[in-house]
Amino acid sequence: MSEDYRSMWQLLGLDLEAHDALLNVLGKAYQDIFLAQKERPRGMEYFDFVMSEVHGLRIRELLDEKAAGRKIIGSYCVFVPEEIVLAANATLVGLCSGADFAMEEVEKCLPRNTCALIKSSFGFKLGKVCPYLESADMIVGENTCDGKKKAYESLKDLVQNLYVMDLPQVKSDQGRALLKAEYQRFQAALEDLTGVAVTAASLKAAIRTVNAKRAAIHRLSSLRKADPAPISGLDALLANQVFFYDAPLRFTKSVNAICDELEKRIAEKAGVFPEKTPRILVSGCPQAVPNWKLPFIVETSGAVIVGEESCVGERGTRNLTDDRGETVEEMLEAIVDRYYQVDCAIFTPNPQRLEHIQEMVAAYQADGVIHYGLQFCQPYLMEAIPVEKTLEQAGIPCLRLETDYSMEDVGQLKTRIEAFIEQLH
Amino acid sequence: MRFAGIDIGSRTIELVVVDDAGEIVCSLQTDTGFDPITAAQKLIAEVHYDRILATGYGRNLFEISFEAPTVTEIKAHARGARVFFPDALTVLDIGGQDSKAIALFANGRVKKFEMNDRCAAGTGKFLEIMARTLGFEIDDFGREALLAQKDLNISSMCTVFAESEVTSLIAKGQSRREIARGLHTSVIRRAAGMINRVSSAGAIVFTGGVAKNPCMSALLRQKLGREILVPDDPQLVGALGAALLAGQDPSTAQTRPIKKMPPAAKEANENDPGQAAPAERTSDRPGI
Ligand code: SF4
Ligand code: SF4
DSSP states (O other): OOHHHHHHHHHHTOOHHHHHHHHHHHHHHHIIIIITOSSOOTTHHHHHHHHHTTTTHHHHHHHHHHHTTOEEEEESSTTSOHHHHHHTTEEEEEOOOOSOOSHHHHHHHSOTTSOHHHHHHHHHHHTTOOHHHHHOSEEEEEOOSHHHHHHHHHHTTTOTTEEEEOOOSSOSHHHHHHHHHHHHHHHHHHHHHHSOOOOHHHHHHHHHHHHHHHHHHHHHHHHTTSSSOSSOHHHHHHHHHHTTTSOHHHHHHHHHHHHHHHHHHHHTTOOSSOTTOOEEEEEESOOOTTOOHHHHHHHTTTOEEEEEESTTTHHHHSOOOOOOOOSHHHHHHHHHHHHHTOOOTTSSSOHHHHHHHHHHHHHTTOSEEEEEEETTOHHHHHHHHHHHHHHHHTTOOEEEEEEOSOSTTHHHHHHHHHHHHHHHO | OOEEEEEEOSSEEEEEEEOTTSOEEEEEEEEOOSOHHHHHHHHHHTOOOSEEEEESTTHHHHHHHHOOOBOOHHHHHHHHHHHHOTTOOEEEEEOSSOEEEEEEOTTSOEEEEEEOOSSSTTSHHHHHHHHHHHTOOHHHHHHHHHTOSSOOOOOOOSHHHHHHHHHHHHHTTOOHHHHHHHHHHHHHHHHHHHHHHHOOSSOEEEESGGGGOHHHHHHHHHHHOSOEEOOSSGGGHHHHHHHHHHHHOHHHHTSSOOOSSOTHHHHHHHHOTTSSOOOEEEEOOSOO
């Protein structure tokens, strides 16, 4: 990394030593997990580059945008509407929280039995290692699961610019009205921050930009229906992860480029794994960067992941926003409609998620489902049981896993996953 | 052709060689010790085979050192258990550090399994530590527990807490036998829970080192009201299953080229006889 970046990180207030340590681990993991794969599509070079510059060039770009008057908004959840953020002249970045960091410090603020995702978001702040977090002008927390909503009460003391958004828990008329009111309040808060009013034209353009990026990811996903799989689940997950922090237009272009290449592969019947490799659908908690433990174990144990029913995956991206509205109000309605369909496990009841998992199994010709639950995540761990029951009744093998970001259980996980894959042969 | 299966567990390593007909040609066992690869190497140096398949907790280590393909304990135990009890639909394997309940389809394929979580609670290791705390030889532990007049309730499943609970029960003057019985009961409670999650009726084949403990099968039978079937050598079931799979399941056994035996194996055996415990020949009988 160039010296230039070091001074940039210093200006952002990062702990340089801790940050070096993080980048070292990340670089090594990336090498072992991603670069070691065989037959990777050439187009992945772009994502390799993005990852190598994830704390460098991309941060420089964001800081340049800031210098030009744009604001940066950090988010922890797919319920934060990117359309409105873009329309108010700001950029949305996902705040990844996929690794344990500064855990001793975290456990002074949060109980030990909090899910790894929440703990990690605190760890990145307390350890001063995330340049996205430090460059954000507003950080949006959302009242989803109990863990998150209470954690934001504590996070408020650590980040001065925390904005908390309320979310419904029930999909009813009142629930929808709450979501709409909250999006309106969010729009006003953004306009205040940026000094730019959302207009029909800016919102329409924003909807199209975000739809294009989602459409590109859909295109990539649907290519994964092919056997042999033209791209590994790890690489596809990476694209879904980069979705959250790359510049939207560039991301769309790069994903489409890789799709062109994959279409050729499919035509030639070329794949990353041999034909008839057991196909796995991963369903459950989000997998933020650099949480690659599960897909790595799966794909080095003789199976290929063909889809993610996850917020870092289809749950977050599957629906597009209707862009036909003419007024801000009409388009806001369309945005609410779109986000209202996200079937996060914090909703009760949540039958759409069960249906969606089954739809995905059929569409991607999955041989089995691995339900990924983070330890202490009540919503997803509880839903895992009805998910397993329903799938079993439909004759679809399902493996329920409960894990965290540590490496302690890799041996056990490997045994479970290998045995599950043997079941699928 | 001869097919070998090696089961590298956390406590012991078993090796079984079968012939074309699936009959056992020989079987060996040794302690895993601190250097499982050397221990395994010595074991395989003693036998001849054409193909080998590794299973158990140390299988991945073996895979790297010997370029041998692997199969999980779950599939290996399922296969091995069927040799002894061809109609079995449920298998319980309690080993040194893992326990598993496995449900099978009528054709012997694995239908569903459950596995203990990370800690030693409910495994052979737990029983071993508790036997030591109570001053029993591991082989006597189950027999003594079986003789107890009543069942003491041990509330803690965590090895550390259970140990102190045991110590305080001793201090209170409780009989060692009854404490031992209570400890067995608490392991059974876990195992029964796992079994119930995968299957609800029918005989259960009990495999793995802990199946040699007579109190375990007695209590399991009592608790579940189901027939408990223990093979003659329950510890060999995993290795036997792997050996049979090496011969019968080309999709597993031929995924990689197999080096018959690393050249270092023989030498290591001759030059350094004291490093691992000598292999104990547990069975040499042809057939099963
Ligand atoms: S799982 Fe729920 S709370 Fe978490 S990112 Fe997804 S929608 Fe948000
Ligand atoms: S929904 Fe689950 S994984 Fe997501 S933040 Fe809450 S507890 Fe953690």
